[in-house]
Amino acid sequence: MKLLSSEDWQAYPGKFIALWTDAHYAYALYQPAELVATLLVNGAYPALSHKGAGWFQRLAHDSNGHTAIGATDTRPAIEHFRSSDGTASWPEFSSPSGEGIHQVAVGPIHAAIIEPGHFRFSLRGEEVLKLEARLGYSHKGTLALIRGKSPRLAARFAARVSGDATVAHGIAFAHAAEAALGVTPPERAVYLRAIMAELERLANHGSDIGAIAGDAGFSFLDARFAWHRETLCEAAKAAFGHRLMMDMVIPGGVAGDILLGGMAAILAALLALESELPGLTRVFEDYASLQDRLVGTGIVPPQLAQAYAAGGFTGRASGQNHDARVSPGYAPYEHFGLEVPVEQDGDVAARIRIRLAEIIESIRFIRDMLTNLPDTAIVIAPPSGSGSGVGVAESFRGPVWHWLRIESGTIADVFIADASTLQWPLVEFAATTAILADFPLINKSINASYSGVDL
Amino acid sequence: MVWKTLARHFISHPAPPCKANDAAVAALRQRLAAAGHKKLGRSLAIRHVAAGSCNGCELELRATQNLVYDLTQYGLSFTPSPRHADILLITGVAGGNMLTAVRQAREAMPEPVLVIAVGDCAVDGGVFKGSPAITGGADSILQVDLVVAGCPPAPAQIIEGLLALLEVNDTAPRPVRVPR
Numbered sequence: 001m002k003l004l005s006s007e008d009w010q011a012y013p014g015k016f017i018a019l020w021t022d023a024h025y026a027y028a029l030y031q032p033a034e035l036v037a038t039l040l041v042n043g044a045y046p047a048l049s050h051k052g053a054g055w056f057q058r059l060a061h062d063s064n065g066h067t068a069i070g071a072t073d074t075r076p077a078i079e080h081f082r083s084s085d086g087t088a089s090w091p092e093f094s095s096p097s098g099e100g101i102h103q104v105a106v107g108p109i110h111a112a113i114i115e116p117g118h119f120r121f122s123l124r125g126e127e128v129l130k131l132e133a134r135l136g137y138s139h140k141g142t143l144a145l146i147r148g149k150s151p152r153l154a155a156r157f158a159a160r161v162s163g164d165a166t167v168a169h170g171i172a173f174a175h176a177a178e179a180a181l182g183v184t185p186p187e188r189a190v191y192l193r194a195i196m197a198e199l200e201r202l203a204n205h206g207s208d209i210g211a212i213a214g215d216a217g218f219s220f221l222d223a224r225f226a227w228h229r230e231t232l233c234e235a236a237k238a239a240f241g242h243r244l245m246m247d248m249v250i251p252g253g254v255a256g257d258i259l260l261g262g263m264a265a266i267l268a269a270l271l272a273l274e275s276e277l278p279g280l281t282r283v284f285e286d287y288a289s290l291q292d293r294l295v296g297t298g299i300v301p302p303q304l305a306q307a308y309a310a311g312g313f314t315g316r317a318s319g320q321n322h323d324a325r326v327s328p329g330y331a332p333y334e335h336f337g338l339e340v341p342v343e344q345d346g347d348v349a350a351r352i353r354i355r356l357a358e359i360i361e362s363i364r365f366i367r368d369m370l371t372n373l374p375d376t377a378i379v380i381a382p383p384s385g386s387g388s389g390v391g392v393a394e395s396f397r398g399p400v401w402h403w404l405r406i407e408s409g410t411i412a413d414v415f416i417a418d419a420s421t422l423q424w425p426l427v428e429f430a431a432t433t434a435i436l437a438d439f440p441l442i443n444k445s446i447n448a449s450y451s452g453v454d455l
Numbered sequence: 456m457v458w459k460t461l462a463r464h465f466i467s468h469p470a471p472p473c474k475a476n477d478a479a480v481a482a483l484r485q486r487l488a489a490a491g492h493k494k495l496g497r498s499l500a501i502r503h504v505a506a507g508s509c510n511g512c513e514l515e516l517r518a519t520q521n522l523v524y525d526l527t528q529y530g531l532s533f534t535p536s537p538r539h540a541d542i543l544l545i546t547g548v549a550g551g552n553m554l555t556a557v558r559q560a561r562e563a564m565p566e567p568v569l570v571i572a573v574g575d576c577a578v579d580g581g582v583f584k585g586s587p588a589i590t591g592g593a594d595s596i597l598q599v600d601l602v603v604a605g606c607p608p609a610p611a612q613i614i615e616g617l618l619a620l621l622e623v624n625d626t627a628p629r630p631v632r633v634p635r
């Protein structure tokens with residue numbers, strides 16, 4: 001960690017990832033994994049001008065009461081200011097001025113089986129002029145629950161930051177704990193983690209692509225990809241005892257070895273997906289009515305993705321070539337030569353194409369890793385030391401970052417930045433490039449996590 | 456192309472049959488009889504509300520609708536509108552920020568209403584139990600008729616729970632169905 005003066009803190013160049021505060025410092029994390037800090041003065045620190053810093057500064061104010069001096073956006077992030085009877089009044093949502101402009105309110109309860117959040121659209125006719133997302137409905141106090149626990153106990157909370165990325169969050173948390181305590185997990189554990197992470201990526205990529213097609217009225221793809229998610233989840237259960245592989249990754253290694261018959265189940269699920277994928281991809285590419293809904297819809301321009309340093313398939317569909325598996329990179333991916341697909345169009349269709357390409361890569365990875373599975377122990381007990389560390393893992397939706405400060409074996413402080421934090425502003429922008437009826441497609445195509453940012 | 460692929464998969468993958476969980480049926484029957492609960496129709500509509508989940512439960516809830524489990528074969532379906540719903544299905548910890556929304560959804564439903572809590576979080580707060588940000592389980596806001604535990608419960612477990620509701624609710628013997 002580099003301690004900076006407030007001038008250097010503000011002038012620090014680099015691609016911004018996350019910002020948070022503890023009792024003494026404000027921290028900022030830059031790519032590939034550079035941590036800098038500045039002292040808090042009377043509970044305040046100078047605001048950063050990076051686009052992505054806005055949400056984090058609002059969150060630091062809501063959760064720790066620390067002020068970013070000079071911040072332009074001071075709306076609450078997750079704080080709803082409930083009164084004692086549990087009710088809260090609505091904040092003011094501003095609309096651009098002009099004739100015929102009206103607001104449409106959606107949520108926190110949505111039509112589909114998804115997480116809660118409130119969307120306020122400003123419309124002229126069907127055209128979306130502005131979208132403001134109000135989040136915080138899934139706030140569970142995760143960070144506070146992690147403090148004061150041992151890394152092993154706290155891993156259960158890290159695994160529940162965002163259930164669809166439970167493996168990735170587990171890995172990032174383990175990486176942070178292992179960096180803080182100076183331990184290296186056994187090789188076999190590292191491989192098993194990566195196999196689980198890639199299975200998770202396949203399950204999510206597939207079911208999301210299907211769900212987008214389903215929203216466009218094309219339920220065939222939805223049904224088929226949902227079926228593949230099901231076989232992947234059942235394979236995960238056969239191999240690791242849990243359909244989502246929750247609580248399998250622990251600091252120091254993994255909680256259990258691959259079960260008897262698990263490898264065969266995984267290989268069968270991969271084969272089924274691989275053999276149907278070309279056909280499904282053709283359906284996606286060939287059906288004009290489907291392409292008509294997806295091409296040119298929900299555009300995230302490359303400049304905007306760059307300004308937010310957006311990761312994941314959302315960034316990669318908009319010209320960003322960042323993938324945490326490559327940079328900063330972590331084991332065992334260096335042995336497998338990852339191809340990072342990049343596109344420039346930044347629309348719903350481009351995001352789907354990136355995910356289709358990633359499915360092929362993940363299938364290859366899992367097969368390679370299963371064949372080369374090292375024959376070592378699967379876990380070592382982390383020592384009860386002190387230290388701090390940053391950990392990252394590339395979840396299906398982008399990099400997830402965990403920071404831990406451990407004192408005598410107990411977590412003194414923690415911060416977790418899900419990839420969604422830098423993606424919600426892109427959802428807000430992308431919505432304004434289309435009409436209201438396209439929003440479900442756009443939202444699903446980025447699939448930012450609510451729980452992941454509400455914490 | 457579409458039809459060929461469809462046909463191949465429909466033929467090659469029979470679904471595992473789901474049946475109601477006997478213990479859940481007995482407990483629920485007792486509870487509803489004591490409460491003098493009115494019977495609902497035969498085909499029940501579910502309004503799901505995520506009240507502070509990690510989204511794991513939503514993944515598995517959605518999976519109940521896939522080709523393997525095909526929830527609709529049992530006469531159960533999800534509806535976007537609480538006005539059309541018979542069952543209020545809660546996932547998540549009952550986070551403080553969702554209290555108002557959950558209450559409003561419940562009030563918008565026509566009586567009688569069955570409330571079901573799915574997932575450890577909705578049962579009692581799950582791993583988040585004791586957090587000051589939550590009220591701790593769906594029954595801290597509403598009277599809950601049935602719980603389905605698990606973190607997250609698998610789709611088959613969720614269906615077992617829902618079938619318990621159907622069984623208790625049934626007035627006439629239901630024709631035995633062999634799932635597709």
Ligand code: SF4
Pocket residue numbers: 160163507508509510511512546547573574575576577581582605606607608
């Ligand atoms: S019960 Fe488990 S899977 Fe379901 S919302 Fe809670 S933590 Fe997530």
